Amino acid sequence: MERVAARAAANGELTFDLGQRTVRDLNQFLHHDLPDSGVRHVEVLHPGGRHAIAAGVNHPVDIDVRGHGGYYLAGMNKFATVTVHGNVGWGVAENMMSGVVRVKGFASESAGASGHGGTLIIEGDASLRCGISMKGIDIVVGGSIGNYSAFMAQAGHLLVCGDAGHALGDSLYEAVIYVRGRIRSLGADARIEEMTDVDHAKVRELLDRAGFAGEPEEFKRVASARQLYHWNADANQEY
Amino acid sequence: MNKPVDDRPATEHPAHFSLEESWGYDRKVLDYIRSAAAHGLYEIRGLGAKRHVPHFDDLVFLAGSASRYPLEGYREKCHTRTVLGTRYARKPIELDIPITFAGMSFGSLSARVKEALGRAATELGTSTTTGDGGMTREERESSRTLVYQCLPSRYGFNPDDLRKADAIEVVIGQGAKPGGGGMLLGQKINPRVAGMRTLPEGIDQRSACRHPDWTGPDDLAIKIEELREITDWEKPIYVKIGATRTYNDVKLAVHSGADVVVVDGMQGGTAATQTVFIEHVGIPTLAALRQAVEALEEMDMRGKVQLVVSGGIRTGADVAKALALGADAVSIGQGALMALGCNNDTFFQDGEHRDATGDYARIQTAPGFCHHCHTGRCPVGITTQDEVLETRLDPLVGARHLRNYFKTMNMELTTVARACGKSNVHHLEREDLVALTIEAAAMAKVPLAGTHWIPGVNGL
Numbered sequence: 225m226e227r228v229a230a231r232a233a234a235n236g237e238l239t240f241d242l243g244q245r246t247v248r249d250l251n252q253f254l255h256h257d258l259p260d261s262g263v264r265h266v267e268v269l270h271p272g273g274r275h276a277i278a279a280g281v282n283h284p285v286d287i288d289v290r291g292h293g294g295y296y297l298a299g300m301n302k303f304a305t306v307t308v309h310g311n312v313g314w315g316v317a318e319n320m321m322s323g324v325v326r327v328k329g330f331a332s333e334s335a336g337a338s339g340h341g342g343t344l345i346i347e348g349d350a351s352l353r354c355g356i357s358m359k360g361i362d363i364v365v366g367g368s369i370g371n372y373s374a375f376m377a378q379a380g381h382l383l384v385c386g387d388a389g390h391a392l393g394d395s396l397y398e399a400v401i402y403v404r405g406r407i408r409s410l411g412a413d414a415r416i417e418e419m420t421d422v423d424h425a426k427v428r429e430l431l432d433r434a435g436f437a438g439e440p441e442e443f444k445r446v447a448s449a450r451q452l453y454h455w456n457a458d459a460n461q462e463y
Numbered sequence: 464m465n466k467p468v469d470d471r472p473a474t475e476h477p478a479h480f481s482l483e484e485s486w487g488y489d490r491k492v493l494d495y496i497r498s499a500a501a502h503g504l505y506e507i508r509g510l511g512a513k514r515h516v517p518h519f520d521d522l523v524f525l526a527g528s529a530s531r532y533p534l535e536g537y538r539e540k541c542h543t544r545t546v547l548g549t550r551y552a553r554k555p556i557e558l559d560i561p562i563t564f565a566g567m568s569f570g571s572l573s574a575r576v577k578e579a580l581g582r583a584a585t586e587l588g589t590s591t592t593t594g595d596g597g598m599t600r601e602e603r604e605s606s607r608t609l610v611y612q613c614l615p616s617r618y619g620f621n622p623d624d625l626r627k628a629d630a631i632e633v634v635i636g637q638g639a640k641p642g643g644g645g646m647l648l649g650q651k652i653n654p655r656v657a658g659m660r661t662l663p664e665g666i667d668q669r670s671a672c673r674h675p676d677w678t679g680p681d682d683l684a685i686k687i688e689e690l691r692e693i694t695d696w697e698k699p700i701y702v703k704i705g706a707t708r709t710y711n712d713v714k715l716a717v718h719s720g721a722d723v724v725v726v727d728g729m730q731g732g733t734a735a736t737q738t739v740f741i742e743h744v745g746i747p748t749l750a751a752l753r754q755a756v757e758a759l760e761e762m763d764m765r766g767k768v769q770l771v772v773s774g775g776i777r778t779g780a781d782v783a784k785a786l787a788l789g790a791d792a793v794s795i796g797q798g799a800l801m802a803l804g805c806n807n808d809t810f811f812q813d814g815e816h817r818d819a820t821g822d823y824a825r826i827q828t829a830p831g832f833c834h835h836c837h838t839g840r841c842p843v844g845i846t847t848q849d850e851v852l853e854t855r856l857d858p859l860v861g862a863r864h865l866r867n868y869f870k871t872m873n874m875e876l877t878t879v880a881r882a883c884g885k886s887n888v889h890h891l892e893r894e895d896l897v898a899l900t901i902e903a904a905a906m907a908k909v910p911l912a913g914t915h916w917i918p919g920v921n922g923l
Binding site for chain 1: 507617620621622625662663667671676685686688693694696
């Protein structure tokens, strides 16, 4: 491992072939050897849908995953910029703290779940529960998102260029959702609100960050009505 | 002295009143119905089940005699060292005693209490556990061995604290409220708590009851793999379940790759939950423990996956019985709070005991009956975020009481173990126990005292 890293340091590039090496080798390198290796860019080949690829990275580095990833790709990421040239399974960038994770393809369930910070960009669609329990992360989806997305979302932004499924933003706290297309239904305590200048600026900034085309005027704002913030005997008990 | 003349008609003498209380509608139920009718909202309270359920008190030990050889109670060694997490973790947890502190959140408890727990645990050579709301600096600095919970809410959950932890506990459920998420009412969401949880101050906070990024046991296996990858396969991964279908749940936790399974019975406490949950959901610790042990035995995992049991463990006898039934360690929450002064009529401040009964009355309760952790107005400064009330608990004094309590239990444990002829508390076995009631015999699968009868196993 050390020899590989040392050799790679000359040009700051390192290639990790998961057809030959294990995810554990990769993650151990990223956690321990990377900071002093001089490596600034890691290519991951033949990911083969393996789980927890590049999970727990704690260092600024560019990582390109050439293929499909399994569950929890870039889980709990800090500082790194990870690009997946394929699709990903559940929980991509779950609990991310900072950095950027970009998925060129589609993402399965719970993309960006409980993310505290950083940016998650999904160029295709994201499945159910996208942005569930998000706590400050910004998520930008080029396509559509599935049902129950942004459930109990606490902080951050979820921008959707396509459509949103049922029960969008159920039990929302302070996260804000922007949707360009159709919303099949809103969840409990979520409501559509007027777009303000602040919202227009935020949408513009998120679209630019993701490199997506679009105009802020095309988007709707969904936020919490804050009616569930306190126990209320008269609230609809079926919520 | 002349007695006052009772000139009431004979029919008005109390002896003639018809005062038969209804079993189904006794004063407790009447009070429940009146309260429901008045408020239209269920009761939320703290601590655990108050009703009687079969428990460790319904078991007794068969100590050494002619047929077994006891060890001398004070002079012969009896080991209590306990190792948890030997299955996959590169750095298992090594404890001096098999009694640990259960997960309790900063938010439900003050930072001073978390510090007291950490200090006591470190002095005792045991572990303490974070809770819903993240890891505080106070508890990390004061705890030698700290278990970091990964809860459905993921409040304050982050990779830096994950790497600082000594073990990770994936919490699926809690004995007081299996299937329910946590609650923290607005009066306890002060700026620090709100900040750690990324929530607005003062809201009535509901924690999720399901994890955001996995659902079934096959997903959990992958989640555990991710946590191991992030922490380089160093730290033991515990899986904590609230006791319901314990036999199946323990098997699934083992299947998912747990190093340690924590089973929390229905007597386990909570900072705030609906009373209907506390009293009516889940099974007793006694039944859950036996089911958990059977599940591990059937998978040939006894000793490979360690079992921690919690929920109403109060005494050294409880600990000894839990170990004899097959637990590797126990975990204590409510007992620890009581050692700190929970339900005391005084608190100790500036060198003297001060009366707290007025403050109990202000939250409409009294010492000995208080379960008002949810109010945040704890009269003895334990379950509060109020900056005046929290000073009623001095972390150093609290740590001393916790240490004394745990030391006492550990001494009782070794005393019983020696009497049963064991030089290691982990050698206590089910064969050392009999039951005083048919219910306990059936749940624990030990014979009814004085018989060979184990209901459901032999005879009937």
